Amino acid sequence: MTNNSNSSLTTGTESMEPTLLGTPASFISASLICLLIIAALVANIFVCLAVYKQHSARRITRYFIINLCIADIFITVISMPVWLIFLLYDGKSAAYLLGEAFVKIWSHVDILCGTASIVSLTTISIDRYIAVTRPYFFETFMTTKRAMHIIAGIWMYSMTVALLSIPWKKSKYDGGYALFVMCASFLLPLFIIITAYGSMFRVARRHLRAQIYMPSTINHHSYKAFKRDFKAAKTVAVVIGTFLCCWAPFIFVSVCFKFCESVDPDGASVAKWLSYLNAVLNPVVYTCVDKQLRRLVWKRLSFCLRGKVWSPSKDKRSAQKTRTEYSPSISMA
DSSP: OOOOOOOOSEETTEEOOOOBOOOHHHHHHHHHHHHHHHHHHHHHHHHHHHHHHOTTSOTTHHHHHHHHHHHHHHIIIIIHHHHHHHHHBOHHHHHHHHOHHHHHHHHHHHHHHHHHHHHHHHHHHHHHHHHHHOHHHHHHHOOHHHHHHHHHHHHHHHHHHHHTHHHHHHSSOTHHHHHHHHIIIIIHHHHHHHHHHHHHHHHHHHHHHHHHTSOTTTTHHHHHHHHHHHHHHHHHHHHHHHHHHHHHHHHHHHHHHHHOSOOOHHHHHHHHHHHHHHHHHHHHHHHHHOHHHHHHHHHHHHHHHTTOOOOHHHHHHHHHHHTTTOOTTTOOO
16 A cells, blocks of 8 residues: 655656655665565564464464465565665655556555455454354364465455556546545454454353353363463454554555645655554564464474474474364464
């Protein structure tokens, strides 16, 4: 998602030469984006491989986690480097250097990747909602084939949102597309997430109250499973809170940019930077708050520090050892 306008690339008949801003603020911002790119790539690739390599981890849910990592990786390798150029050059120079056609394509891809990341978070919340409220139905409903169809739907939805800007910008009411993106890529997912987690916490609260009046030997396994589900719900709630802090400022600044000419450029840059920061925070938050994923990442990190490679045979043995710790219906990454 981008709020940069495409300016004219020529002045009269003479082509303009790209000029660096050369200010300390621009170089500091560019340096921070470089660090952000490195951190996002390392974190997302590492978590993605850790979840994929561990056969016992997340079975179906891990596909949604990997999809979220892929969306964040696309943001890192496609959106951030172009934004880096806009930080080093002024808007006209950056557009001239990259080419007007490339900037237009980048704006569509930026919206595509940002929407895919947000909708992936929404899908994880729906996945956890079904697992918590209807665990037996979840076992039969959430198959690998259906998960692949859902992931394909995520990218089709995101592509539709991004490509709708083409006919919309031809109309006189260009600001309508900014409102559409805010609704389709932020407000609607936010409504679904709040509804899903509100329902999860209500069900969890009723279940925990009911367990207080039961003997400890009755439904002990079910009680332990539900406690893990409740903890998983809190885990995703932390991720969603991080998402709100990162994306909400940029979404509202983007809308204001279309309707107000007095948007502070520095404030817009900070909002943009926060939206990209979410690509780094997603894997970090997942690793910190989820016990099994944290164990997997530390295990893989220790292997890397010792100069060892990941062994599929060891993963299979580890899968047999930890299979009873987390069931597919209650695990969350």
